[in-house]
Amino acid sequence: MTTRFFIGTAQVDSLPANNRGLAYGDGLFETMRMHRGDVAWWDAHWSRLMHGAARLRLRLPDASFVRDQASQLFANEEGVLKLVVTRAGGRGYAPSPDSEPNWLLSLHPLPSKPREGGLALRWCDLRLAIQPALAGIKHCNRLEQVLARAEWQQDTIDDGLMRDHEGFVVCATSANLFVLREGGWTTPLVDRCGVAGVCRAWCMAELATTEARLNPEQVESSDAIFLCNAVRGILPVERLDGREWSPHSQVAALQARLAQVHPAFASHREVS
Amino acid sequence: MTTRFFIGTAQVDSLPANNRGLAYGDGLFETMRMHRGDVAWWDAHWSRLMHGAARLRLRLPDASFVRDQASQLFANEEGVLKLVVTRAGGRGYAPSPDSEPNWLLSLHPLPSKPREGGLALRWCDLRLAIQPALAGIKHCNRLEQVLARAEWQQDTIDDGLMRDHEGFVVCATSANLFVLREGGWTTPLVDRCGVAGVCRAWCMAELATTEARLNPEQVESSDAIFLCNAVRGILPVERLDGREWSPHSQVAALQARLAQVHPAFASHREVS
Numbered sequence: 001m002t003t004r005f006f007i008g009t010a011q012v013d014s015l016p017a018n019n020r021g022l023a024y025g026d027g028l029f030e031t032m033r034m035h036r037g038d039v040a041w042w043d044a045h046w047s048r049l050m051h052g053a054a055r056l057r058l059r060l061p062d063a064s065f066v067r068d069q070a071s072q073l074f075a076n077e078e079g080v081l082k083l084v085v086t087r088a089g090g091r092g093y094a095p096s097p098d099s100e101p102n103w104l105l106s107l108h109p110l111p112s113k114p115r116e117g118g119l120a121l122r123w124c125d126l127r128l129a130i131q132p133a134l135a136g137i138k139h140c141n142r143l144e145q146v147l148a149r150a151e152w153q154q155d156t157i158d159d160g161l162m163r164d165h166e167g168f169v170v171c172a173t174s175a176n177l178f179v180l181r182e183g184g185w186t187t188p189l190v191d192r193c194g195v196a197g198v199c200r201a202w203c204m205a206e207l208a209t210t211e212a213r214l215n216p217e218q219v220e221s222s223d224a225i226f227l228c229n230a231v232r233g234i235l236p237v238e239r240l241d242g243r244e245w246s247p248h249s250q251v252a253a254l255q256a257r258l259a260q261v262h263p264a265f266a267s268h269r270e271v272s
Numbered sequence: 273m274t275t276r277f278f279i280g281t282a283q284v285d286s287l288p289a290n291n292r293g294l295a296y297g298d299g300l301f302e303t304m305r306m307h308r309g310d311v312a313w314w315d316a317h318w319s320r321l322m323h324g325a326a327r328l329r330l331r332l333p334d335a336s337f338v339r340d341q342a343s344q345l346f347a348n349e350e351g352v353l354k355l356v357v358t359r360a361g362g363r364g365y366a367p368s369p370d371s372e373p374n375w376l377l378s379l380h381p382l383p384s385k386p387r388e389g390g391l392a393l394r395w396c397d398l399r400l401a402i403q404p405a406l407a408g409i410k411h412c413n414r415l416e417q418v419l420a421r422a423e424w425q426q427d428t429i430d431d432g433l434m435r436d437h438e439g440f441v442v443c444a445t446s447a448n449l450f451v452l453r454e455g456g457w458t459t460p461l462v463d464r465c466g467v468a469g470v471c472r473a474w475c476m477a478e479l480a481t482t483e484a485r486l487n488p489e490q491v492e493s494s495d496a497i498f499l500c501n502a503v504r505g506i507l508p509v510e511r512l513d514g515r516e517w518s519p520h521s522q523v524a525a526l527q528a529r530l531a532q533v534h535p536a537f538a539s540h541r542e543v544s
Contacts, residue, residue: 001362003289014286015294017275017378022287023356024414025297031363056415057422082363084295090273091303091354091380093414093421093445106289108363129401130437133419141413142296142365143328147405149365150329165402173365 003106004073007088009065019102021086025140026095028052033231034074034081034107035264041230042067044198049085052137058087059101070105080108080231084140111232115158118238118247119227121172123216124148124160128170128193136196149173159227161219161240164193168213175227175235176200178209179219180250185209199228206254224248233258233265274379276345279360280372281337291374293358297412298367300324305503306346306353306379307536313502314339316470321357324409330359331373342377352380352503356412383504387430390510390519391499393444395488396420396432400442400465408468421445431499433491433512436465440485447499447507448472450481451491452522457481471500478526496520505530505537 005012020026030049033040046063053060070081084106088099126148134141148162159172170188171177176197179186185207190196203209219225220243227235234255238245259266277284292298302321305312318335325332342353356378360371398420406413420434431444442460443449448469451458457479462468475481491497492515499507506527510517531538 001290005289014289017277017286017376018273019294020418022291022294022358023301023412024418025412026415026418029295056419080363086294087418091352091378092383093417095418095422104289106363111364126405127403129403129406131399131401131416133398134401134415139415140295140297141415143298143406143411143413144403145365146292146296146298146359146367147328150367 001106001108002073003104004069005102005104006061006069007102008061008100015086015102015104016088018088018090019086020089020095021084021102021140023091024093025142026056027084027086027140028056028058029082029084029138029140031231032081032083033262033264034070034077034079035262036078037071037074037076039067039070039081040262040264041198041202044201045230048138048196048198049083052139053085055133055137056139057095058085059099060085061101061103066103066105073105074107077107079110082106082108086140114232114235115238118236118245119158120156121237121240122152122157122160123241124151124162124173126151126162128162128164130165130192132192135193136190138195145173163216167215169216169219170194172227175229175232177219178203178207178226178228179214179222180224180248181218181222186212186214188212188214197228198230199233202258203228203234203254206257224251226251233262274345275376276341276378277374277376278333278341279374280333287358287374287376288360290360290362291358292361292367293356293374293412295363296365297414298328299356299358299412300328300330301354301356301410301412303503304353304355305534305536306342306349306351307534308350309343309346309348311339311342311353312534312536313470313474316473317502320410320468320470321355324411325357327405327409328411329367330357331371332357333373333375338375338377345377346379349379351382354378354380358412386504386507387510390508390517391430392428393509393512394424394429394432395513396423396434396445398423398434400434400436402437402464404464407465408462410467417445435488439487441488441491442466444499447501447504449491450475450479450498450500451486451494452496452520453490453494458484458486460484460486469500470502471505474530475500475506475526478529496523498523505534
C-alpha cells in the first residue's frame with residue numbers, strides 16, 4: 001500500500017492528530033478502480049463525493065488537484081485507488097466549517113478474481129439502522145459493515161446480504177444488489193440506509209432498473225441476482241445460503257458491455 | 273493539545289496509514305476528566321471500554337500500561353484526557369482479529385464553565401438511528417452527533433436534546449439526560465441508541481433512577497432536568513426552547529455529592 005496525505009494542497013507526512021476522521025469517522029471516501037493510470041468512473045465518484053460533502057457540510061479539496069495527484073503518484077498502475085476526505089478540527093462534535101480538508105490517496109492491490117461460476121452469499125444477522133441523514137453517501141461511519149463482515153470467516157462465502165431494521169434487503173457488505181423478477185430488474189432503494197454505488201448507477205441506466213423495497217423472499221424467488229461495485233464491476237451470484245442460480249445471459253451481457261466501456265473490467269468477466 | 277500514539281506498547285510518531293479508525297471509525301474512545309494527574313472514574317471508563325471491545329471484537333492495549341502512560345505523560349495536569357483505540361488492518365471491511373491495537377492518548381483544555389443558572393438547550397432535528405448492535409458503547413461512528421451539533425451556531429445554546437427515529441428522547445449530543453417526574457428520577461434507556469455514560473451510571477446509583485423511554489412531552493412537563501457527562505459532571509438545565517426551570521435542590525445536592533467524591537468537579541457547582 002502506498003499512501004499520500006494532504007492538508008488542502010500541501011502534502012504532509014501524516015494527518016494532524018486532531019483530524020476528525022480518526023476521532024468520529026467524520027469524513028467521506030471513494031474506492032475506485034485504477035487501470036493503466038486511469039480511474040474508471042472518475043466523474044461519477046467525484047459527483048457522489050460532492051453530494052456527500054454537501055450533506056455533511058464538509059469542505060473538499062479541489063477535484064482537478066486530487067485527480068492530478070492520483071495520476072502523478074500512481075501513473076500506469078493497476079489497483080484500487082482510495083480517496084478519504086476528513087474534516088480537520090478539534091475535540092467536541094461541533095464542526096468548524098472553514099477548516100482545510102485533511103485527505104489521503106492510497107493505492108491497494110486488486111482484490112482476488114471473483115469465484116468461477118458466481119459468488120456464494122449468505123444472509124447477515126446484523127440489520128442496518130434506518131438513518132436517512134446518512135443514507136446513500138459513502139461516509140466513514142462503517143461499523144455496521146465491519147460487524148456484518150465479521151460474521152463469517154470461511155472463504156467459501158464471498159459476501160453477505162444485509163437487511164434493514166424493518167427486514168427489507170438493502171445491499172451486500174461491500175456491493176449493491178440487483179434482482180431479476182418478472183422480467184425486470186430491481187435494486188433496493190438506498191434512501192434510508194445503504195450506499196448509492198457508482199457501478200449501481202451505471203447498471204441502473206443500462207438495465208432500466210426499478211428501485212424498490214425488496215423482502216428476502218422476493219430476492220430468493222428471483223430469476224437471477226448479481227452484485228456490483230466500482231472496484232470489481234458486475235459479480236454474478238451463484239448461491240445464497242441454500243438457493244442456487246444458473247448463469248444468466250442478461251448478466252453475462254451486462255458484464256460484456258461493462259468490459260467494452262471500461263477495459264479495466266474485461267478480466268473480470270466470468271460468463272461469456 | 274498533546275498527543276501520543278501507540279501500537280500495542282510501542283510509542284510511534286503516528287498511527288499507520290491503514291488504521292481502521294481513520295478508514296471506518298472502527299474503534300472506541302473514552303473522554304475522561306484529569307485532575308491533578310488523577311483520572312476520575314478510571315475503572316468505570318475502562319470497564320465500558322472492555323464492554324465495547326467485546327461487542328466490536330476489538331483488541332485493547334493493557335489497562336495498566338495505558339494508565340501508566342497517561343500518568344507519566346500528563347502528571348499533575350488538569351484537562352480532558354482522551355483515549356482512542358482503533359483496529360489495525362487494511363482495506364476492506366473484514367477485520368483481522370489479532371491485530372495489535374492502534375491507540376492514542378491526548379490531553380485537551382477543559383471546556384468552559386457551564387452557564388450560570390443552568391444550561392440552555394434546544395431540540396435537535398436529526399433523529400438517532402435505532403441500532404442495538406452499537407447502542408450503549410462509545411464507538412467512533414459519531415456522524416449523527418456531528419450533524420446534530422452542527423444544527424446551531426449561536427453560543428446562547430449549550431447543547432441539544434436528541435430523539436430516536438420513533439420520537440423518544442435519548443440524550444444530548446454530548447451528555448446523558450436525567451428527568452425528575454412524579455417525585456422520581458428517570459433517564460432514557462440506551463439499549464437502541466445513545467451512550468451508557470460513566471457519569472450517568474454514577475448518577476443512577478446516587479438517585480435510584482428508573483430507565484425508561486420518554487417522549488418530549490414528558491421531558492418538557494418534568495419538575496427538573498439535568499445533563500451529565502464524565503468531563504463536566506452534573507449540568508443543571510435552565511431552559512429547553514420555550515420551557516424554563518428554576519434551580520432544583522436535588523440537582524444542587526447531587527452536584528455537592530459529586531464534588532465530595534471527585535474534587536475535580538468541585539469548581540463546576542453552580543447552585544449551592
